[in-house]
Amino acid sequence: MHYVTVEGLTKSYGVTPLFENISFHIEEGDKIALVALNGTGKSTLLKILCGKESADEGKVWIHKDVTVVMLEQAADFKPHKSVLENIFDHDHPILNAIKEYEHLTDNGAEPDATALTNAIAKMDELNAWHFDAKVKQILGKLNIHHLDQPVGTLSGGQQKRVALAKVLIDIGFEHKHTLLIMDEPTNHLDVSMIEWLENYLDQENVTLLLVTHDRYFLDSVCNEIMELDDNTLYIYKGDYENYLERKAAREESDKASTEKARNQYRKELEWMRKQPKARTTKSKSRQDAFYEVKERAAKRIEQQQLELNVKMTRLGGKILELKKVYKAYGNLTILKGFDYTFKKGERIGVVGRNGVGKSTFLNLLLGTEKADSGKINVGDTVVFGNYSQQGLVVKEDMRVIEFVKNIAENFPLADGTKVSAAQFLQLFLFTPEKQYTYISKLSGGEKRRLHLLSILFRNPNFLVLDEPTNDLDLPTLNILEEFLQNYQGCIIIVSHDRYFMDKLVDHLFVFEGDGEVRDFPGNYSQYREWEKDQEKIKAPEVVVEEKTKEPENKARKMSFKEKRELELLEKEIESLENEKKQLDAQLADGSLPYDQLESASRRIGEVMQLLDDKGMRWLELSEMAS
Secondary structure, eight states, X not given: OEEEEEEEEEEEETTEEEEEEEEEEEETTOEEEEEEOTTSSHHHHHHHHTTSSOOSEEEEEEXXXXXXXXXXXXXOOOTTSBHHHHHTOSOOHHHHHHHHHXXXXXXXXXXOHHHHHHHHHHHXXXXXXXXXXXXHHHHHHTTOOOTTSBGGXXXXXXXXXXXXXXXXXXXXXXXXXXXXXXXXXXXXXXXXXXXHHHHHHHHSOOEEEEEOSOHHHHHHHOSEEEEEETTEEEEEEXXXXXXXXXXXXXXXXXXXXXXXXXXXXXXXXXXXXXXOSSOOHHHHHHHHHHHHHHHHHTOOOOOOOOOOOBOOOOOOSOOEEEEEEEEEETTEEEEEEXXXXXXXXXXXXXXXXXXXXXXXXXXXXXXXXXXXXXXXXXXXXXXXEEEOTTOOOOSSOOBHHHHHHHHOSEEEBTTSOEEEHHHHHHHTTOOHHHXXXXXXXXXXXXXXXXXXXXXXXXXXXXXXXXXXXTTOOHHHHHHHHHHHHTOOSEEEEEOXXXXXXXXXXXXXXXXXXXXXXXXXXXXXXXXXXXXXHHHHHHHHHHHHHHHXXXXXXXXXXXXXXXXXXXXXXXXXXXXXXXXXXXXXXXXXXXXXXXXXXXXXHHHHXXXXXXXXXXXXXXXXXXXXXX
């Protein structure tokens, strides 16, 4: 089914064009990533597609049966209302029934018997139990609990997860044909959540257009990449590796074409200067062609040829030592007797689920927070560069070039030469025109890029990077990675970007909770493989452990919700088994048309997965009931 057609779309802000005369199509089942430099119109294009902004020129056609649902970077919530009320804010019978049932059973107290009976009857009447199970899965995987808490009291990361849950719930409850648009969906998610979201979007029959900086996520989820570059849209079918190969080939071709145009431009310029004032029709047509050649010849190819061999402050023998460091907030233990001595050139990644104290650990290193006990000794030669999640802080609005020159006029290189502030800005993709833009006019991603650049321009010898990839575009990430790979100082990184971590770190500090920190010798992907191996080794121990805990499970009384869930699971499993038998028979018959065969094959996979999941849950609840 054809979902979207975009023809001749143009959008500018003032005299600056974001994109000009772009066209593309979206078909059912497409999973497309939109790639571009920050400030070149990615978010604007997404908002045009969902009707929140209008284009200057061109047409957007969306099929009448298609519903467009968008996850924006900044969630639009009613802060005084609860998480539950914000998630289920549509006036839809199924959502209303689930909201009422969740409200009665989620607060921990024993619900009013009459109200609960009515809520269960309503759920039965609307056949809402399957969807309620899906809602529980989404909320659980995104670590969203305490549904009665006002959204205004949540952190920015928690609000982003609630917004994501709302979008995933919205696309599932009634819309058969949905275009899901997502702007940086992985921001504020820990790695386990990102991996779950990858699998969820891969399994769901959803048509997707997203902007993301997470290249593993992009590679796992998307089958097409659209790139906005120099006001033009380029479309690449396939994965991220294919995109890189074809983009490199295109840029090489563009470079050759530009060189040819420049040679032709010189010849045409010579001819133009020789012409008399009164020109024939023939010479007039050649004159028009001259301006086309001139435009091609002047085209700027984005190739960064400036390589920085950085001259930084020398690191002494003593860099940074932590001796028997303890840190806790109330019941949350962050460090429990942590010891470590940093060595020259170390590149350490810090990983762990949200809320275990990774950012607090960085603040201890920087001295902005104090340890409860123990010693943190910083060497006299250490110059920290701290890239925090707080973002860019500017006392007064000024132009980009002025802001950087206030730090320093030049950046020193190892060979004794210097790079000017303007050259350094251009390395990080701030064009000469953009350098004279006021900071207040930059996009959110451009401000993040400028903040990062300002940290690096101070020439520190110990970089502390807290989620440096959030809101950065892929071209900037590639440049940052190249810069850091050549960097001679120490680096410690907190990041959920697995691709970024794999390229840069030598080993990991894994925050496992309760103050335990594992020093793992390898990158993130190697750690995940090790973790999976450990789970396999420990599997028999888990069975024994569950048996020893059986009396404890027996002692706990099942809640109303769990009893009802057990009853419904038996019916759902029976229904799924019947559906599986029917699908097996259809596939064995061999007479199905291709589209129905494909649909049946996909559905039988979904049914088998549901049977596995519901079977495990049934066993768990059955043990509790017995």
